[in-house]
Amino acid sequence: MSGWCAERFAPVRHEFVRNFLERGEVGAGLCVVVDGATVVDLSGGWADAARTRAWAPDTLVDVYSVGKAVVALLVLQLVDEGVLGLDDPVAGVWPEFAAGGKGSATVRHALCHRAGVPAIRRRMRDEDLWDFGTMTAAVAATAPWWEPGTRHAYHTNTYGHLVGGIVHRATGQLPGDRLRPVVDGLDADLWFGVPVEHQPRCADVVWAPGGAPPAVDVDAPADDGQMVLLSYFNPPGYSSVGVVNTPEWRATQIPSTNSHATAAGVARIYQGLLEPGRLLSPPLLAEATRPQSVGFCPVLGEEVTFGLGFKPTTARRPFGPNPSSFGHFGTGGALGFADPDARVAFGYAMNHVIPRWQSSRNRALIDAVYRCL
DSSP: OEEEEOGGGHHHHHHHHHHHHHSOOOEEEEEEEETTEEEEEEEEEBSSTTSOSBOOTTOBEEOTTHHHHHHHHHHHHHHHTTSOOTTSBGGGTOGGGGTTTTTTOBHHHHHTTOSSOSSOOSOOOGGGGGOHHHHHHHHHHSOOSSOTTSOOOOOTTHHHHHHHHHHHHHHSSOHHHHHHHHHHHHTOOEESSOOGGGGGGBOOOBOOOSSSOOOOOTTSOOSHHHHHHHHHHSSTTTTOTTTTTSHHHHHSOOTTTOOEEOHHHHHHHHHHHHSTTTSSOHHHHHHHTSOOEEEEETTTTEEEEEOSSSEEOOSSSOSSSOTTOEEEEOGGGOEEEEETTTTEEEEEEESBOOSSSSOHHHHHHHHHHHHHO
16 A cells, blocks of 8 residues: 555544455445545555556546546536526537437436436447547437436436537537646646556556446347447447457546546645536536436336436435535545545545446545544
8 A cells, every 4th residue: 555644634544455365356446525624545466466566646547427526527617607407408509419219308307317318329439439429429310219308217328428528519629628727727637538548557447347248239229228238238348348459548538438547636636626616607507416317217126316417415325424525426435525524525536337327435435534523
């Protein structure tokens, strides 16, 4: 283990170590900022399953859906700038998106998983993942699975191409390019598309999801079960299965699923959000972090609350004890969140993926932080 921890937060360091000794952690980083000061910045374990590369402070790893909040931030900044309106139709900047009856889908619908395109209907190949234009065109051409705005379902993978596609059409920039000045201004090590020269810093994701992705039949009846299957496995590697540790996966831009970051990079994004007006205007941040859509989600299989890219804290998926907290989990337990009441920004990144967002590891770390406050 390396890094630093303020003595007041020694219980957090203790739980970080316990994650390795008792809870199966392989490699991880943790960063906690309180009142603008970094109080925990720890790295530990291994960057590969063979345990030959130590996890370093600058180790990057796929943080999966943690990136959804970050790509949403790029759209929200365009709203602040007056380039977009939350209730503007997506087709206003992306005319092709109106195909199939999606002309009524708004930017707000896209941000809170109500736009109706959680899955692509036509057959896609893994090779399509490496081309942002191919994927966004497929999302735009997809007929909606419901009338936009009338229900929600987690856009587990298409979110990156839907919301990232809005960024691209509104600015002419790919989301990874649009992101650079934002993260550079925060000294936040976070990427949509890791350049080749930075890929040696990437940790291998250690995940045995149970073999090859299931075969999908794009011509099967278009019910919720088909929608869920296609959302995860069309293309077969959309959720990273079978491709996650390849150079192609690391270099491509799927902001919903393959953002790579350090724990400190994630924490610094959320610290920036705690500073009024630095990344978003206070009124827009308040709107983005309040519940926008509440109800059963067939993709996640439970009642879910969505904000605009950010998830408000809930009893089922809490970001600490305070009601104004907001953030986003990633597959396997990666996490970024901010707590305006306690002035906490939190980033956790790891490479041993377990098949759920909330885990005994991140819960232990969050609980320890609040015991120390």
